[in-house]
Amino acid sequence: MSLDKLFNPKSIAIVGASSEEGKIGNVIAKNILELGYEGEVYLVNPKYGEIFGKKCYKNLAEIFEDKPASSAGMIDLAILAIPAKFVNQEILNNSKNIKNYVVISAGFSEIGEEGKKQEEELKKITKENELNILGPNCLGFIIPSLKLNASFAGGMPEAGNIAFVSQSGALAVAIMDAAKKEGTKFSSIVSVGNKMQIAETEMLEFLVQDENTKVIGMYLEGIKEGEKFIEIAGKITKIKPIVILKAGKNEKTQKAISSHTGALAGDDEIVSAVFEKSGIIRANNLEEFFALLNFISFSTAVPNQKVAVITNAGGAGVLVSDAFSGKKIQLADLENETKNKLREFLPAESSVENPIDLLGDARADRYKKALEIISSVPEIGSVICLLTPQEQTPVAEIAKEIIKFKDKTDKNIVTVFLGGEKVEKAIAKLKQNEVCNFSFPDLAVTAIDSYSQWNEFRVSKTKTPSQLINEKRRTKVLEIIAKAKSENRQALYFGESAEVMAMYGINTVESFEIENYHGRNLGYPVVLKVDSDKVLHKTDKNGVMLNIENEMKLSRAISEMKTNFPESHFIIQPMAKKGAELIIGIKKDEIFGPVIVYGLGGIYAEFLKTVDYLVPPLSLGQVEKSLLSGKIKFLFQGVRGQKKYNAEEMTKILIGISSFSLEIPEIREFDINPLIVYNNSQEAVAVDVKIII
Amino acid sequence: MSLDKLFNPKSIAIVGASSEEGKIGNVIAKNILELGYEGEVYLVNPKYGEIFGKKCYKNLAEIFEDKPASSAGMIDLAILAIPAKFVNQEILNNSKNIKNYVVISAGFSEIGEEGKKQEEELKKITKENELNILGPNCLGFIIPSLKLNASFAGGMPEAGNIAFVSQSGALAVAIMDAAKKEGTKFSSIVSVGNKMQIAETEMLEFLVQDENTKVIGMYLEGIKEGEKFIEIAGKITKIKPIVILKAGKNEKTQKAISSHTGALAGDDEIVSAVFEKSGIIRANNLEEFFALLNFISFSTAVPNQKVAVITNAGGAGVLVSDAFSGKKIQLADLENETKNKLREFLPAESSVENPIDLLGDARADRYKKALEIISSVPEIGSVICLLTPQEQTPVAEIAKEIIKFKDKTDKNIVTVFLGGEKVEKAIAKLKQNEVCNFSFPDLAVTAIDSYSQWNEFRVSKTKTPSQLINEKRRTKVLEIIAKAKSENRQALYFGESAEVMAMYGINTVESFEIENYHGRNLGYPVVLKVDSDKVLHKTDKNGVMLNIENEMKLSRAISEMKTNFPESHFIIQPMAKKGAELIIGIKKDEIFGPVIVYGLGGIYAEFLKTVDYLVPPLSLGQVEKSLLSGKIKFLFQGVRGQKKYNAEEMTKILIGISSFSLEIPEIREFDINPLIVYNNSQEAVAVDVKIII
Secondary structure, eight states: OOOHHHHSOSEEEEETOOSSTTOHHHHHHHHHHHTTOOSEEEEEOTTOSEETTEEEESSHHHHHHTOOTTOTTTOSEEEEOSOHHHHHHHHHHTTTTOOEEEEOOOOSGGGOHHHHHHHHHHHHHHHHTTOEEEOSSOOEEEEGGGTEEEESSOSOOOEEEEEEEESOHHHHHHHHHHHHHHTOOEEEEEEOTTOSSSOHHHHHHHHTTOTTOSEEEEEESOOSSHHHHHHHHHHHTTTSOEEEEEOOTTOSOOOOOOSHHHHHOOHHHHHHHHHHHHTOEEESSHHHHHHHHHHHHHOOOOSOOEEEEEESOHHHHHHHHHHTTTOSSEEOOOOHHHHHHHHHHSOTTSBOSSSEEOOTTOOHHHHHHHHHHHHTOTTEEEEEEEEOOOTTOOHHHHHHHHHHHHHHOSSEEEEEEOSSHHHHHHHHHHHHTTOEEOSSHHHHHHHHHHHHHHHHHHHOOOOOOOOOOOHHHHHHHHHHHHHHHHTTOSBOOHHHHHHHHHHTTOOBOOOEEGGGOTTSOOOSSEEEEEOOTTOOSTGGGTOEEEEEOSHHHHHHHHHHHHHHSTTOOEEEEEOOOOOEEEEEEEEEETTTEEEEEEEEOSTTHHHHOOEEEEOSSOOHHHHHHHHHHSTTHHHHHOOTTSOOOOHHHHHHHHHHHHHHHHHOTTOOEEEEEEEEEOSSSOOOEESOEEEEO | OOOHHHHSOSEEEEETOOOSTTOHHHHHHHHHHHTTOOSEEEEEOTTOSEETTEEEESSHHHHHHTOOTTOTTTOSEEEEOSOHHHHHHHHHHHTTTOOEEEEOOOOSGGGOHHHHHHHHHHHHHHHHTTOEEEOSSOOEEEEGGGTEEEESSOSOOOEEEEEEEESOHHHHHHHHHHHHHHTOOEEEEEEOTTOSSSOHHHHHHHHTTOTTOSEEEEEESOOSSHHHHHHHHHHHTTTSOEEEEEOOTTOSOOOOOOSHHHHHOOHHHHHHHHHHHHTOEEESSHHHHHHHHHHHHHOOOOSOOEEEEEESOHHHHHHHHHHTTTOSSEEOOOOHHHHHHHHHHSOTTSBOSSSEEOOTTOOHHHHHHHHHHHHTOTTEEEEEEEEOOOTTOOHHHHHHHHHHHHHHOSSEEEEEEOSSHHHHHHHHHHHHTTOEEOSSHHHHHHHHHHHHHHHHHHHOOOOOOOOOOOHHHHHHHHHHHHHHHHTTOSBOOHHHHHHHHHHTTOOBOOOEEGGGOTTSOOOSSEEEEEOOTTOOSTGGGTOEEEEEOSHHHHHHHHHHHHHHSTTOOEEEEEOOOOOEEEEEEEEEETTTEEEEEEEEOSTTHHHHOOEEEEOSSOOHHHHHHHHHHSTTHHHHHOOTTSOOOOHHHHHHHHHHHHHHHHHOTTOOEEEEEEEEEOSSSOOOEESOEEEEO
16 A cells, blocks of 8 residues: 555654653654644643643544544544553554554564564554554654654654665664764655565655655565565666665674575575665665765766876875775776876876876866866766865865856765864865765775666666476476375486476486496496485595496496495486586575575585576576676686687676576476586586475 | 984084075974973074074084084084085085984985986985984974974874874875874874885884883885884884884786796785784774874773673764674673673663663763673673763763773773764863774774784794705705806796605695606506696697606607697696695785795686785794685684594695795795695695796
């Protein structure tokens, strides 16, 4: 249901309003009554007849008593700040007349079993009566443009274009306080509390349509309904930038895992992969989060990724250059023409290489002229103006020139004014005029880089395909799985896995059963392997015998193996030709569903973690981009003195795995280890395939 | 020569003093005369008879004219702020009477060839006359405890225990300005300018003896005399912590390189390795640099590495936990006893797991009690007190309790008060009372981690051995090199390299010359290789033929190879048994001399860069620590299902390479690729050794 009336109510009832200082119901009532909200307000509390000179109702129902005709729609929003035990009943009683609620009250799922039960019940009420409920256990929300502070945090932030959604009320309070000092302006601040019904995805859907919101910032500790979140977020980031500070990097303890993929894939890396796929900007820490929101709030995403830096201090310039390492945006190489123009007015000792050093005695005119020249270069998208407050530096004047210039250009102009008292006022002036100042050079570079990557995502044509299920294929695979299950196996035999892989276009190494190898052309040397769900780490347990040279030795090897692994299933495979060993697996993430993990294989794979992540469903373009910019890109670009590996072939394999992961959600774990790929015409081949069912 | 009189002068002459506003000589004169300096001051400028009501001398010599008897030692320090062209002569003229100079004047090596010549000349004068010269092209220096501002930066920082040495004058100004706002206090601020004579090492030697200095902070763009720097810094960090912000990460362009090691070793990684060896704390950016200096200034390095966090906001607590990932310090696991004590006074909904959540309504008493309980746990060394300013939070009172508590404990107590106006005053109060507050959780964790690692270094017994040269061995190696040179070769043959390696205790694979293999027990299959300084990347150019199975095939291979590489030298080697492939090389760093690079070998080595660095000379302990905590530590801890590799053997090999690198500085490049190590009783063996001479 639309959240419009919840966040833009014409009338509000405050249940639990109080005249007692320090009570939450007191703070909320004052915030709503005294900070400029212009809608109708009803106070509710059985303890009082009147608060703040206003009538106080016993309960919500009493408000409607004398106005039965117009009851429905009379109150757009009810805010509940009463003990948890009364919440469900009060909402249920009024569910016909009031559709939107904010439940401030704590004492729900966050306190354990008892609370969880009550929250489940509330959720049911919500659904059955088509209600919107923010919370429970939340701080409330604030819409500065409406002068509506429907929370128990004090004050009224300035109205602006940043929507901030927080899973932590306390952090929201701290950020609001910091924002006041920094001049950060908000379209809305929403505390989502326990996220019973309205969670990140619902907020995104609302905020994308909110005209006042330019950028959406979220502090999240967890993500609900991951697959839906990916889908919705991916669409919204094509319209508005989303910046998320995701806490809890080490939250979950790894469960016992039997596949290599499990050991390779970190939960936090998966979050990053999901964000990347969805075009979400991930803030690495609170400071970056702040910086990104402030920057985007004031700036346009420019298509040009080159950056120019002008500075009045060489040293500070070097620090900015350093900050570019590992970033996608780059310092622009200036053309001779530009350099000559700069040389014309700069002293001989200046540097006209980017960072452009205007020297310590630079006054406003040098900044102005340099800005004009730089901004006439089409490739340059952003300019970082660095300043240190030296004796001869007219800080305020320089700020003024930068502000004037910003209005005339379509480049991103940001500043890094280093210092304390000497730059304080100028920084305030810059911010008032929507020039973003960063306290430190690194933050400026990071922010421009992230915004620029978002813009690339936004304009890219690559579309995530919809999830097509090949029902016929699915049925066949399920039959194979059913047979294995009927034999009480937890894993498919290699032969079965090979059959499944073939359906997804993946080639496996030839294999023979030990019962019928006699007289067949095995292609010595061969490998003998135990093929059992009870021996998953074969190599560790001597379940693999390599390089068996002839039939006699094979026969001996089989006897030995049978003794070591009685009642097991065995297979014989020819030794695969040498190539690059890769690993591909599917990690079933609890939140986001299947995630493909792929990278370098070999015995050190687990330690080197040279892996990348892909979140299905996938387009060819998405896979190719990952291959060519990821951790094993060197294989597809050609190792020194070696031919390139075939990125197209690898793309098809990964698309096959993607279809497999979506089509057969029944599988519990999966990996191919190794997949051997070749840089000649030879086809890639899966040597071992583990499908745990 | 001692710098005592330079930095603690009883009398100062200012050459170029001026009454003209805005002139550097005017600013310096006013800074020295008006900010409280109590020594004698002489003003020098031929243009004036009097400045500021004080006599003005024509030149330095004039000061001594009427006092010939006491001339030497009459003026401790002369500061020159005159055009560069007059500097050398003025110093030379007075070199008998004045021994210490600060040359503010620019126009030396920083402007190119002309200036370089003049600086060389000045350097000569300095040496011949045993002078101390700070600069040229510097800002000067400030010693707050003496109220001496001998610079052209304005103001007088507060006197404290941080010594700050800067290669950038402008950055020093910005940092001083920021410091004022932050309450940062200095023992000295020194701008070293062109570092002609007094560079980082000289400053370290002076500052380690300076009683007022507790921590040394340096902003450096380059390092002079790297090997001396390593030696001196390594000794000083055993006494005082050094924090360096090293700019210029991408400064040098890689030259054409013919060894793998060259491609593997980044200049910036080498700087990090040098800092680590010397126990220097590296600040990754300006913000960290600030944070580290402020923290160390106020804190004691505690031996316990465990950290407790107390917070009034769960969300902020999670962000702190996240900041621990990748750090050596860890969140303490609390014992049940401690948890029970906490539970006794905390509400039921609190979390007594570390981070300890005191809840949003926590008042000062909860912080106080939690601090008391936590600090009675011996393993805990540091406590981070997090606070968000919620409605019920008495910020000032909590700050007061923390301040009181800090005086009573030997733990590190730091705060992270998040917010803006609501926490501003409390933060100022904390700082006044020497409690370090960090603006963001990550900075707190990073600072504690770095300081703690420094302390580990300080107390560690590991000592860098002195560089012992085995002259006999050196002579033998030089003979081999001489022979190769006489044959116009740039590389040693494998046989020669093997001979050299043997002298350093490193085993090489057996090898045979193609002239005399007939009838010998080669141990097929064998490898045939071209062994020539003209074919350095053998594998790339088909200069290696693997798996030759018998004498007939070998003979055919030899003919083929001879056709492809006419007039080359060839060798035959048995195929080495499979093991872990490592690479070891020596990178000759322009600044720091030889650096050992070692890590995983194989064809992807260059892309994976799984390498670590060691800076000779090395003790066994240092090498072992690197092996067991570095990028390939997993080999020595045992890969899943595999036996451990022998760390002791590897240590000996690396020590051998270290001796080699120091004993034979004549070699230009060196690497072993691969060195095959085994995890059975088999000895490690170098399969290919490249010694470029």
